[in-house]
Amino acid sequence: MILFASDLHLSPQSPGVTGLFLDFLAGPVRQARELYLLGDLFEAWIGDDDLSDPDNARIVAGLRATSEAGVRIGVLHGNRDFLLGEEFAQACGCQLLREPYILSTPEWQFVLAHGDALCLDDLAYQQVRSQLRDPAWQQAFLARPREQRRQLAAQMRAQSIASQQTKDSPYSDLQAAATDDFLRDHGYATFIHGHTHQPATHDHIVDGIHVERWVLGDWHETHGDYLAWDGEALTRHRWPTA
Ligand SMILES: [Mn+2]
Structure with missing residues (x-):
């Protein structure tokens, strides 16, 4: 079994979600061979020197125990935790993956x-995204004292909330034409992604070929959403199950 989740937005402000995620790691994930986290695992990540933060340490310990139990964990960056680095990956025993990531299984191809x-x-x-992903900007940011980075992250978060309020929907959707190009460029593989917080399964017809696009949901205090591939079918699940 291969599991997929994204947009947990783990933060000290939502301890319920952290609890659900740790239960998820100790539960269904232990029955899986691989787990892919498709971005925004954390609400904010100000640098790997913040691994010592007690909340972060708890989450890393959960990931570490899971990878040590034999589950391969792949992590993609989101727009919140784009600064997750090698130190974090090593502490968790997981692999940081560059997007788009092609996941080839004996039975099926996915693009993540x-x-x-x-x-x-x-x-x-x-515009903001290209600045945040710029290596020079990232280096300059990481060179600042940790407390300053924490404040800047909170400021950026407040600005992003303010700008969302002027839009019809807080999360804009994927552009249709660009998505079709993306599906074509990746061999019509089944596309799994998150970010939009609009869980759904979409059917695309690209060059006459039917391609599925599965959107992961974000996690809440009461429940989370994940996908499972068992070698035959992709299915959506709610966690906790009840
Ligand atoms: Mn996102």
């Missing part, structure tokens, strides 16, 4: 991404 790179209609967002 966070999803925000295809939200091209939101020009303001794409």
